[in-house]
Amino acid sequence: MKKVLLHACCAVCAAYPIRFLRSEGYEPVVYFYNPNIYPEIEYKRRLDELVAYSKKEDFELYFEELKTEDFEKNTKGYEKEPEKGKRCEKCFYLRLGKTAQKAKELSIDRFTTTLTVSPHKVTRQIFEAGNTISKETGIEFLPYDFKKKDGFKITQQIAKENNMYKQTYCGCKYSIREVKQ
Numbered sequence: 582m583k584k585v586l587l588h589a590c591c592a593v594c595a596a597y598p599i600r601f602l603r604s605e606g607y608e609p610v611v612y613f614y615n616p617n618i619y620p621e622i623e624y625k626r627r628l629d630e631l632v633a634y635s636k637k638e639d640f641e642l643y644f645e646e647l648k649t650e651d652f653e654k655n656t657k658g659y660e661k662e663p664e665k666g667k668r669c670e671k672c673f674y675l676r677l678g679k680t681a682q683k684a685k686e687l688s689i690d691r692f693t694t695t696l697t698v699s700p701h702k703v704t705r706q707i708f709e710a711g712n713t714i715s716k717e718t719g720i721e722f723l724p725y726d727f728k729k730k731d732g733f734k735i736t737q738q739i740a741k742e743n744n745m746y747k748q749t750y751c752g753c754k755y756s757i758r759e760v761k762q
C-alpha cells in the first residue's frame with residue numbers, strides 16, 4: 582500500500598480521515614505536530630487520546646514535543662486576527678510545512694491533513710498552504726476535503742463510540758478567547 586503522512590490535530594479529527602484513506606488504498610502514517618495548542622495540559626490530552634487510538638486502530642504514529650515558541654514566532658503580529666483570518670493561514674503553513682519535512686525524513690512521498698474535516702476552518706486556506714509547501718518541497722499534497730461525504734458527522738460518531746476526549750476550542754490561546762466571547 583502507498584503510504585501517506587497524515588497530519589493530525591487530534592484523535593477526533595483523525596478518525597474519519599484514517600478510515601477514508603484506508604478505503605482509498607493508502608496506508609496512513611499519522612503525525613502530531615501542533616505547537617499552536619495551549620495550554621500544555623491540553624496538548625497532552627489531545628496527544629494521549631491519539632496514542633490510545635493508534636493502538637486501537639493499529640496505525641503508525643509520530644509526534645513532537647510541544648514547542649510553543651514555534652507557533653508564537655510564526656504568528657507574531659497576527660495575535661488579534663479573528664479565527665479564519667491571517668493567523669490561521671500562518672498556523673496551517675507552519676504545521677503542514679513541518680509535516681512535509683517529516684514525510685521527507687520518513688521517505689513518504691505524499692502528505693495530507695485532518696484539518697479539512699472541520700466545518701469551522703476554511704478549506705481554501707488549508708489547500709493553499711498544502712499546495713505551496715508541495716511546490717517548495719517536492720512532496721505531493723493530497724487535497725482531500727474530509728468533511729465531504731458526511732465526513733464531519735462520521736468522525737464525530739466514531740469519537741462518540743470510542744468515548745474520545747473532545748475539545749471545545751480550536752487550539753491556540755486566541756481561540757479560547759473567541760469561544761468565551
Ligand code: SF4
Binds near residue numbers: 668672751
Ligand atoms: S484559531 Fe486554530 S487554526 Fe487559527 S491560529 Fe489558532 S489554533 Fe491555529
